[in-house]
Amino acid sequence: MKLEEVKEILNAQVIVAPEDMQMEIKMACGCDLMSDVLAFTKEESLLLTGLTNLQVVRTAEIANIKALVFVRGKEPDRETIALAMEKKIPILLTDLPMYEACGRLYRRGLPGCSEAEEGSGAAGGR
Amino acid sequence: MLLVGDKPCFEQSFEITGGDFINAGEVSSKIKKILQEMGVANRIIRRAAIVTYEAEMNVVWYARKGVLTLCVTPELLHIKVKDEGEGIADIELALQEGYSTAPPEIRELGFGAGMGLPNIKKNADEFKISSVVGQGTELDIIIRR
Numbered sequence: 001m002k003l004e005e006v007k008e009i010l011n012a013q014v015i016v017a018p019e020d021m022q023m024e025i026k027m028a029c030g031c032d033l034m035s036d037v038l039a040f041t042k043e044e045s046l047l048l049t050g051l052t053n054l055q056v057v058r059t060a061e062i063a064n065i066k067a068l069v070f071v072r073g074k075e076p077d078r079e080t081i082a083l084a085m086e087k088k089i090p091i092l093l094t095d096l097p098m099y100e101a102c103g104r105l106y107r108r109g110l111p112g113c114s115e116a117e118e119g120s121g122a123a124g125g126r
Numbered sequence: 127m128l129l130v131g132d133k134p135c136f137e138q139s140f141e142i143t144g145g146d147f148i149n150a151g152e153v154s155s156k157i158k159k160i161l162q163e164m165g166v167a168n169r170i171i172r173r174a175a176i177v178t179y180e181a182e183m184n185v186v187w188y189a190r191k192g193v194l195t196l197c198v199t200p201e202l203l204h205i206k207v208k209d210e211g212e213g214i215a216d217i218e219l220a221l222q223e224g225y226s227t228a229p230p231e232i233r234e235l236g237f238g239a240g241m242g243l244p245n246i247k248k249n250a251d252e253f254k255i256s257s258v259v260g261q262g263t264e265l266d267i268i269i270r271r
Binding site (some may be wrong): 032035037059079118 | 154204
């Protein structure tokens with residue numbers, strides 16, 4: 001699924017734009033516990049979360065999360081946006097609550113982290 | 127650093143300041159970049175970054191200060207984290223998934239769910255921990271490349 005489709009399905013607004021809205025999203029997870037994100041997500045996942053602080057962006061950077069979706073319309077503060085821009089981590093914002101946002105993407109065929117294959121695994125990356 | 131039969135080709139230490147929530151994670155970010163520049167495989171970088179990030183967060187929350195030392199050889203990554211802080215009273219308990227002494231402000235940031243040390247252990251090939259209550263904690267981690 002393209003990030004552009006994620007945006008449409010979730011009626012999301014782009015807070016931090018990616019280089020390319022056509023970037024491929026292979027899998028997603030919905031989580032508010034950052035340690036669980038570190039423990040259970042695979043590389044290049046989309047992360048849907050209700051947390052909007054600096055640590056979410058840091059966690060995304062560390063875990064090679066491809067893009068973030070902030071659910072239930074919770075807007076990040078300026079510091080979080082600035083850090084995401086610096087780390088080149090796209091952020092979308094949707095008014096949908098967590099369950100519905102995840103459900104809509106899942107219904108349209110975006111698998112969860114335990115179902116999808118790991119990302120490239122090659123040297124380099126973000 | 128003690129490395130049997132394996133000469134270090136890169137070694138750098140990073141200071142971590144306790145209580146600095148704004149920059150918490152910046153050391154791990156630097157380490158990730160260094161490993162990328164060295165051409166270390168992505169899956170190894172990810173494991174190392176998760177280890178250093180969880181360890182860094184622990185120092186920020188529970189210690190006054192700490193030093194993280196990264197040593198890279200052609201065969202492995204050696205990560206050592208030594209802090210001056212409150213220490214851990216029961217290490218066995220702290221290593222159990224879900225056990226946490228974290229106050230609400232840490233939980234509000236999305237951490238403190240008792241997954242930090244288990245996450246570090248899970249991503250390490252060798253893991254050693256020692257701690258003295260009231261003095262500090264020392265982690266010794268090896269990740270094979």
